[in-house]
Amino acid sequence: MNSAAADLVRLLTVKGETVAVAESLTGGLVAAEITAVSGASKVFRGSVTAYATDLKHGLLGVDATLLAERGAVDPQVAAQMAAGVRKALGADWGLATTGVAGPEPQDGQPVGTVFVALDGPSAAHSGSAGGGKVLALRLNGDRAEIRMESVRSVLALFLRELASEQTGNERAQDTEQNGGF
Template sequence: MGRAALERVVLLAQERGLTIATGESLTAGMVAAALASVPGASTVLRGGVVSYHRDVKAALLGVEPELLERAGAVDAEVARQMALGARDSCGADIGVSTTGVAGPEPHDGKAVGTVFISVVAVSVNLVREYRFRGSRSQIREASCSAAVILLTEALELESAGTNGVPQ
């Protein structure tokens, strides 16, 4: 992931006076660590929750246990609830989440490389599905990069007040 993309997220959040929290599963804190590598990130990064197991997703991020039972952990709505839970639990303005299958085996009936990323802010509610290829580490890196890109998109939309609908 490029340094410029990370710096852009921190700068956009600083300019808008917004704070960020992460709720990460397959990336296990990579998104938060990447953001924290930028000087000045402490002004926008509130914290994060690594929620590798379903019970942690439910207990710490408020993901509905019934949803986890029905859909599994790799699901668009699970990603949205994780982002919302990260935002709320850390007292941030924006929550970003990652959940997916990095491999080596499929999980919850989802193929290796299936990833859902969500960003929830005041007027933005984005969820994207991705199909990454490569090794476990390549899928995790691609997921982290995609989360930063989606976070940038959300920050741009949040300032425009478009309710997550591109103009």
Template sequence: MGDNASLVQALKKAGQTIATCESLTAGLLAATIAEVPGASAVLRGGLITYATELKHDLAGVPAEVLEAVGPVSPECAEAMALGARRACGADWAVSLTGVAGPDPQDGHPVGEVWCGIASADGVRSTRLGAGGLLAGARDEIRRESVREAICLLVAAIEASGTKSAGESLG
């Protein structure tokens, strides 16, 4: 449970779709979902907002959020997920923002990664990793971010039941 095939299967079972908004993973999450045969039935698309200003320009993250708390924050992760859900017309959206390394960024340590998940039920964010940090080299942090985001999504979709796509965010 928690792999990309489980995610596609859970979405198909629920009759729902997914979109992504990615910073540090630069499209790796969407590509991982797309590896599953039949993913086109559930994967709407995604935004790659690697540059901070694109989080605002493409995903609609409020400038105030970026100025006040920065791109590596739960608030930014939530706004990114909401923006991807809206832009792609998906039932679910997931975002990843953080520091893959090799150096810390704006006071945030390597391995600090936030995942946002938006659905008809609302939006939430989770700091990934044991103890709030992912360990390893840059590529390992990026891959583990994708793996953990998929696990969170599968759990959220399965817990949500079959809420209709037409319901609005709370």
């Protein structure tokens, strides 16, 4: 079991928040990591494995023109997938993965090109594309290694976001307790 997934479940439980996942190249592996954690049912809303490009539009609301012009392996597509799954499944947070695991290039993108994204209550203030955060990755290895590193990367991105949000809240409380100084 992934310790990042366990940390995420713990932090989300404490905060009373939920997460949903939209996956393409990872094919359900992110959802499997999260649901392997005891207590995940308190925070995990569900997932959509939108492997086919038309499902990214039909189920997750990714802009059809964007998909037609740039293909599914694109940072804006990842951002819209995260926002779309968050809305579709009624979660506080949405995570997404899209990319090329191989063995062949896809949409003009080389093997190992991956975009992972998150969308949530505090992500909107980050100033990144789509009201969330997107991480562009260039991964090496075989298909299985690229998929597992994509899972690790999206969970790490989410954990960093939750940890920075927690730190920000603690700083705000310290400031309030110290008379604003």
